[in-house]
Amino acid sequence: MPECTNPLWPCAMTGAAACLAGFDGMAVVIHGSSGCYYYPTTLLHAPLHGTFILEHEIIFGSEDRLNEVIGGLSGQGKRIAVITTCVPAILGEDIRSMLEKHDVILVDSPGFSGDVEVGYKNALSILAPRIDPDLCGVNIDGICLFDPFYAGNVQEITRLLTMARIPVGTVFSLDRLDNVQHASPYTIGTNEDFLSGVGKYCGGTLGFRTIEATFKKLNEVFADADVDRVFSELEQQEERMVKACDKYLLRFDPPSVVIFAGFSYAEHAAGTLERYLDADILCIGSRNAPGESKYPVEQVAGLDGVPSLIAQHNPDLVMGSSFEGSVCETRAFTGITPPLRGTVRLAPTPFAGINGTLSLVEQVLNTCMDKKPGRS
Amino acid sequence: MILNPLPIHTSRFGGCTLTGALSVTTHIRNTASIVHGPKGCTHHNFSLLHATGLDNETVTLPALVSTALSESDIVFGGEGALLRTLEAVAENDVEAIFVLSSCIVDTIGDDVAAICNREYGVPVVIVPTAGFLGGTFQNGVANALCAIAGTAEPCPVSDSVNIIGEKNLEYEVEENYAEVIRLLDMLGIPVNIRYVHDITFDEIGFLGAARLNVLREPALMPVGNYLNERFGTPFIPSFPLGLSGTISFVEAVAGTFGIDSSRVVEKERLFQRDTLDGFSDLEGMAASFDPAMIDPEGVNSSSEVAEAVRMHMKKPGTSGVSLGPGTPVGTTGVRRMLHRWRRQLHA
Numbered sequence: 001m002p003e004c005t006n007p008l009w010p011c012a013m014t015g016a017a018a019c020l021a022g023f024d025g026m027a028v029v030i031h032g033s034s035g036c037y038y039y040p041t042t043l044l045h046a047p048l049h050g051t052f053i054l055e056h057e058i059i060f061g062s063e064d065r066l067n068e069v070i071g072g073l074s075g076q077g078k079r080i081a082v083i084t085t086c087v088p089a090i091l092g093e094d095i096r097s098m099l100e101k102h103d104v105i106l107v108d109s110p111g112f113s114g115d116v117e118v119g120y121k122n123a124l125s126i127l128a129p130r131i132d133p134d135l136c137g138v139n140i141d142g143i144c145l146f147d148p149f150y151a152g153n154v155q156e157i158t159r160l161l162t163m164a165r166i167p168v169g170t171v172f173s174l175d176r177l178d179n180v181q182h183a184s185p186y187t188i189g190t191n192e193d194f195l196s197g198v199g200k201y202c203g204g205t206l207g208f209r210t211i212e213a214t215f216k217k218l219n220e221v222f223a224d225a226d227v228d229r230v231f232s233e234l235e236q237q238e239e240r241m242v243k244a245c246d247k248y249l250l251r252f253d254p255p256s257v258v259i260f261a262g263f264s265y266a267e268h269a270a271g272t273l274e275r276y277l278d279a280d281i282l283c284i285g286s287r288n289a290p291g292e293s294k295y296p297v298e299q300v301a302g303l304d305g306v307p308s309l310i311a312q313h314n315p316d317l318v319m320g321s322s323f324e325g326s327v328c329e330t331r332a333f334t335g336i337t338p339p340l341r342g343t344v345r346l347a348p349t350p351f352a353g354i355n356g357t358l359s360l361v362e363q364v365l366n367t368c369m370d371k372k373p374g375r376s
Numbered sequence: 377m378i379l380n381p382l383p384i385h386t387s388r389f390g391g392c393t394l395t396g397a398l399s400v401t402t403h404i405r406n407t408a409s410i411v412h413g414p415k416g417c418t419h420h421n422f423s424l425l426h427a428t429g430l431d432n433e434t435v436t437l438p439a440l441v442s443t444a445l446s447e448s449d450i451v452f453g454g455e456g457a458l459l460r461t462l463e464a465v466a467e468n469d470v471e472a473i474f475v476l477s478s479c480i481v482d483t484i485g486d487d488v489a490a491i492c493n494r495e496y497g498v499p500v501v502i503v504p505t506a507g508f509l510g511g512t513f514q515n516g517v518a519n520a521l522c523a524i525a526g527t528a529e530p531c532p533v534s535d536s537v538n539i540i541g542e543k544n545l546e547y548e549v550e551e552n553y554a555e556v557i558r559l560l561d562m563l564g565i566p567v568n569i570r571y572v573h574d575i576t577f578d579e580i581g582f583l584g585a586a587r588l589n590v591l592r593e594p595a596l597m598p599v600g601n602y603l604n605e606r607f608g609t610p611f612i613p614s615f616p617l618g619l620s621g622t623i624s625f626v627e628a629v630a631g632t633f634g635i636d637s638s639r640v641v642e643k644e645r646l647f648q649r650d651t652l653d654g655f656s657d658l659e660g661m662a663a664s665f666d667p668a669m670i671d672p673e674g675v676n677s678s679s680e681v682a683e684a685v686r687m688h689m690k691k692p693g694t695s696g697v698s699l700g701p702g703t704p705v706g707t708t709g710v711r712r713m714l715h716r717w718r719r720q721l722h723a
Binding site for chain 2: 033091117
C-alpha cells in the first residue's frame with residue numbers, strides 16, 4: 001500500500017465500534033490502548049468501554065486485564081462485545097478461550113485490516129442477524145453512527161414508512177440488540193456503503209426517483225400499504241424544490257461541482273444536482289472504492305488528492321467534509337460527509353428520504369447564492 | 377458512562393504518545409511528520425488536530441504522512457514502507473521530517489533508526505513514540521520537545537525567555553500565552569521563541585538564546601532539565617497559576633533577570649483586588665469542587681481564589697454547586713474562572 005498524506009477515512013476498528021455501539025443492550029469494549037479508545041469515543045458520541053492496556057500487558061499477556069474489564073461489565077444485563085485493536089490482534093493470544101467463561105462476542109477488527117466499512121461489515125456479520133419470516137415490516141439499513149446524518153435518516157425513513165402504514169423492522173445499526181435476531185424479511189437502505197445484506201433488498205431512499213421506485217416495490221410486497229401518501233408528499237415537495245431551483249437558474253448559471261464523499265452519498269448528490277440544477281458534475285472523489293458511475297470518479301484517500309482535484313477542475317461548488325471545507329478556498333462549500341467539524345450541528349438532519357434531498361438542495365442553493373457562482 | 381470499571385493505573389488513561397508528539401511536530405511550519413503505522417492512526421490524529429484548529433479559528437492542515445502499513449507489512453515487516461515514504465516526502469519542499477512510530481511498529485520490531493539514519497538530503501528527526509508502548513500523551517509531548525531540541529546547538533544568550541511546551545490542543549492556548557506575555561511585558565522581557573507553537577524549523581536553532589525557560593506545566597520538568605543540561609538555561613516549572621502563583625511567577629522571572637519587581641507586583645496585586653471586587657456577590661455562596669479535579673496545582677489555586685472571594689467551600693463532591701476543573705493562568709485566567717463559577721452558581 002503506498003504512503004498516504006493525511007488519510008481522510010477512519011480505520012476498521014472504528015467501523016466495528018460504529019456498528020456495535022448502535023445497538024441498545026450491547027456493551028462495547030475496545031481492547032487496546034487509551035489512544036485507540038479516545039478517537040471512536042469522540043467521533044461516535046457513544047458509550048464505549050476500554051481495556052486501556054499498558055506495556056506490561058503486552059509483554060506478560062492481557063488476559064487478566066481483559067477479564068478485569070469484562071468482569072466489571074458482567075451482570076449489567078448487556079451483551080459484551082470485544083473489539084481488538086492492532087497490537088492485541090497480532091500478539092497471538094487466544095482471546096476467545098481467555099474469555100470463554102464470559103458470554104462475549106469477539107470482533108477481530110484491527111485498524112490495519114481496512115477502512116471503516118470493512119470493520120462495520122465484519123462486526124455486523126459476527127452478530128449474525130436472523131430473519132423472522134413471520135414478521136411483517138421493513139428493515140432500514142445503512143445506518144452508521146459514523147455518519148453525521150444517521151439520526152436524521154432513521155427519523156425520516158421511519159416517518160415515510162409510517163406514512164405508508166408499513167411497520168419498521170430492525171434498524172441496522174441503531175436498534176435493540178435482540179431485534180438483530182428478529183429482522184424482517186425485507187430491507188430498504190439509506191446508504192449503500194453500509195449495506196447489511198439482511199433480507200430482500202427493496203431499494204434505497206437517496207433521491208426522489210429512488211424513493212419512488214422503492215416504495216412501489218414495497219407496495220407490491222405489503223398488501224395493506226398506503227404508499228400514495230408518500231407519493232403525494234414526494235410530488236408536492238419535488239414541485240417546491242423544482243420551483244426553488246428554477247428561480248435560482250433565472251439569475252445564476254448552474255454550478256460546476258466536485259464532490260468528495262463515500263460513493264453512495266456522492267452519487268446521490270451528483271444525480272440530484274444534475275437533475276434539478278443542471279449542474280456540471282466535474283468529478284467525484286470517492287472516499288471508498290467507487291462503483292460504476294456516469295460521472296468521472298476516482299478514489300481519494302488522502303488530503304493531498306483534494307486540492308489537486310479541485311485545482312484541476314476549478315469548480316464553483318465543493319461538497320465534502322470539513323477537510324475539503326478547509327482547502328476549497330473561497331468556493332461555495334456544502335458538508336455531506338464526516339467529519340463536519342467547526343460547525344454547530346444540533347438538529348438530526350437527514351440525507352436520505354424526501355427531507356434528505358430537500359435539505360441537500362436547500363444547502364446547495366443557499367451556499368451557491370452566497371457565493372454567486374456563474375454570475376457575470 | 378463508566379469508561380473503565382476498575383481503574384488502577386492513571387497512565388491507562390494517558391492517551392497516545394503519537395498524539396502528544398504530533399501536537400508538537402505539526403506546529404513547526406514547512407515540515408512533515410511521518411507516522412509509521414496503519415493509516416487509521418494518522419487519520420485519528422489528523423482529524424483531532426484539524427478539529428482543534430477549527431476550534432481555535434485556524435485552518436490546521438498539518439502534513440501528516442502515513443506509511444499506511446497493510447496486513448502483509450505487519451507480517452513481513454514495514455521497514456520498506458518507511459523507506460519508501462521517507463524518500464517520497466524528502467522530494468517535497470520540506471525543511472525537516474519528523475518520524476514517529478506507532479505501537480504496532482514497536483511490536484513487530486521494525487528498525488526505524490536504521491532507516492532514518494540514511495541520507496535523504498533533509499534533516500530527519502526520530503521522535504520516540506511507539507504509540508502507547510512509549511508511554512502517554514504527556515510522554516509524547518516531552519519526547520518530541522527533547523528530540524527536536526537535539527537539533528539545536530548552543531548560541532549567544534540574550535535577555536529573553538522561551539515559552540516551553542504550550543498545550544497546543546488546549547482551547548484557550550492563545551489566551552494563556554497572552555496572559556504570560558502581559559506579565560512579561562510589565563517586566564520589559566521579550567519572548568525568544570514559543571517552543572513549540574507555530575514556529576519555523578530555523579527558529580529552533582535559537583532555542584539556546586533565552587536566559588530563562590518558562591514551562592507550561594510541572595509535568596514538563598524533564599524537558600526543562602534537558603534544556604538546562606544542553607543550553608544551561610534555567611527554568612520556571614509552570615505558567616502562573618492563580619493569585620499568589622501569579623505574583624510568585626513575576627518575582628521569579630524578575631529574580632532571574634536581576635530586575636526589581638516591587639512596582640510590577642504592587643500593580644498586579646491592585647489588578648487582582650479590582651478583579652475580586654467584581655465578584656463580591658459570590659461571598660458566602662456554598663459550593664464544592666468537582667472530585668474529577670485532581671491536578672494539585674489546579675486545586676490549590678482554585679481553593680485560594682474561592683477563599684479570596686469568601687465563598688463557603690465544602691468537601692469535594694459533597695454538596696452545593698460542583699465547580700468544574702480549572703487551572704486559571706494568571707489574574708486574567710482567575711477572572712474568567714470566576715465568571716464560569718458565577719454562571720454555575722446562578723444556574
